[in-house]
Amino acid sequence: MPRLPGRGGHPHVFDTPSGEVRPVVVDEVAQLYVCGITPYDATHLGHAATYLAYDTLNRVLRDAGHRVDYVQNVTDVDDPLLERAKATGTDWRDLAESQIELYRSDMEALRIIPPEHYVGVVESIAAIAAACQRLLDEGFAYWVEATGDDSGGAPDAAPDLYFDLAAAEDLTPWHLGQESGLDRATMLVLSAERGGDPGRPGKRDPLDPLLWRAERSGEPAWDSPVGRGRPGWHVECSVIGAQHLDSPIALNGGGSDLVFPHHELSAAHSAALTGRDWSHSYSHAGMVALDGEKMSKSKGNLEFVSRLVADGVDPRAIRLTLLAHHYRADWEWTDGDLTAGVERLSRWVSWATSATGADDRVLELLRDRLSDDLDTPGALALIDSKIASGSTPSTGTIAAIDALLGIRL
Template sequence: MRAWKRPEVPRLPGQSGPPWLHDTATAALIEARPNDVARLYVCGITPYDATHLGHAATYLAFDTLQRVWLDAGYRVHYAQNVTDVDDPLLERAAATGVNWKALAESQVDLFRTDMEALAIIPPNDYVAVTEVIDEIAVAVAQLWDAGLAYPVPVEPAAEGAPEPTDPAGSDIYFDIEAAQRASSWTLGDESNLNSDAMLTLFSERGGDPDRPGKRDVLDPLLWRTARPGEPTWASRVGSGRPGWHIECSVIALKELGTDFTVQGGGSDLIFPHHDMSAGHAAALSGHPLAGVYSHTGMVAYQGEKMSKSLGNLVLVSTLRAEGTDPRAIRLALLDQHYRTDWEWTDAHLRAAESRLAAWTGAFGAAAPAGTGTAHEVVAQLRAALAADLDTPASLAVVDAAAHAGVDDPPLVALAVDALLGVAL
């Protein structure tokens, strides 16, 4: 699947170092230092109602990470999925009377347009789940053969009935207990949650703890056997379609390999998605999935977390259609630290527009020279971003330079473009 046009990322004189990122798994700052190539996986959209500001904030955070790595002299290999077949998408398509493929395609096109407008660096590998169904089915078969997956009949089996020995015709579930015995992964390694919290989130985020026939209430679905009216694919494990978590495990391993540098996404993916994805990957490969698990905070609107289910969305495309400069949207999002939960208001956008005007006047083509040292401004910018991507601190650095003036305005403009993605 094609991504979107890559923005020009200028090179700055000198070089920064690798950033320190907050790692969810250890609750500590870890230096995200690649051995050679910085390998990054960020979970992509389920394509309906794209792109709201919660999406944009997440992808902007990992765009900033890429820019810091590039400034440190690393090559970056970035992969992202598109969950273009899943229950929420199918439900929305049915509710609106739109073909599910057409709905997904239209929303992915909108997402591409929004990402390009926001100057987000695109993934090197932009992979739709429907493009890798065969690979996912092979992975499910591998887990089955290893004794790490088991069948659950669609209709509850009679009491005392033997478990099916053939995967075809049953839903297939991941056996957490068996996987923990067979690999170095343990449930909760990535999320740092206790069992009660896990059960609550599993129930809220697509899990089925009450499904009869499961060995453990938290065991996740790997393969959903064919149902009438649902899209389905033939495979060795029977006709059906993938579960949620196995999709990202397979795509990440396929494109990036094991032990990649950073697994990223919104904090609503920590459990069960990233915990289970890591478990699947460890069971398939015998290696950890990633070195750092990095998560963004949630963006609220009108008192509630911005979400498709609630419908309280502020869409990038709507703001753009109203004439908002995408650079102002970007600055409004950068003014919040990527790990914080916060609420969007129109005041954020107004402040960003004022900031953009001030920066353009101070560092644009006709900007007069001042007494501040541009090279020191660049050094301060680099230091702020290396400290857990502290974009609010970096904006404050540029604000101070705009107020005082600098001896080389074009250099600061170049740094703002390279590191913050805002072309002045």
């Protein structure tokens, strides 16, 4: 990203647990962890909007003079990926590899600055298994026998390892609800909807999450101190995060469907493994709908970055279309939105051709907008109003649009 003169203001970002817009806590380095994709439907616009939100934060932090250490995981082995591979007759490794490649090229097309560490579960299996063993040794985990449906049809399957939320509440600074603020009834519903198994017999608490799933016939598995199997979802982020960052980090981000259980329970694992809070702040991007419903793999109502690009849409227009919505808002993707993005790009490009060396003070105003909870709609409106007023841009403004909004005119 191009360096701009002076320094931008320190970013303030909405924190879900407190419900307040607060300064991002930066020690020596701004440590960011954003939960990554499960690689089987890369990259729909809902995902693109989420990673663009934290790309904007990344840019604003750098512009404010901070060094950023950004970690993102990729859930390259998990139930939805395995189910999709099975349904399409593909090897799950080939599916993951091709989708990760597609995701990377989509992010590059959208000019998302890559994270410092982009880490897969498969490459982290040994570390995750070792963490599961530690949780077991230290009284944070217990075995649940596999019976009936839970065994995947194998009555002799080894037991699965679960995390004991009550132990975490007793022994660590973490408590259930501290991040999501949800009541228990809502947690139970969301757990069932989002990969949990509250109805499974043998668990101490229906909300206790899976740490390690013993091998089932036809599923990938790795030898480990906690038996042959594969990791649960939340522990993956706790361990991958801890390998590269020192908790508490500045901010754990992701889509708003990760508020519970994913972020809440990753934080529980992290507190049990380190004795510390995982993050100073939790930030969530809104959901993007298509045809009246949230874009999601289960509903199949997805629009993809790669499909739009293949249809000849300039990736800068896609970026501008996404930036026109505040990152926390839930909104619906429409053809009209994209048309507005294409037209805006064309106005901006032709405006940029008249740039001169004079200072027009737009940089300062752009910085103000973006450091205030990443107000990208405000930033876009600012540029639009300059164009509408007939003013001539400075070359500095064109550089600022490139550095802060990621749009090279």
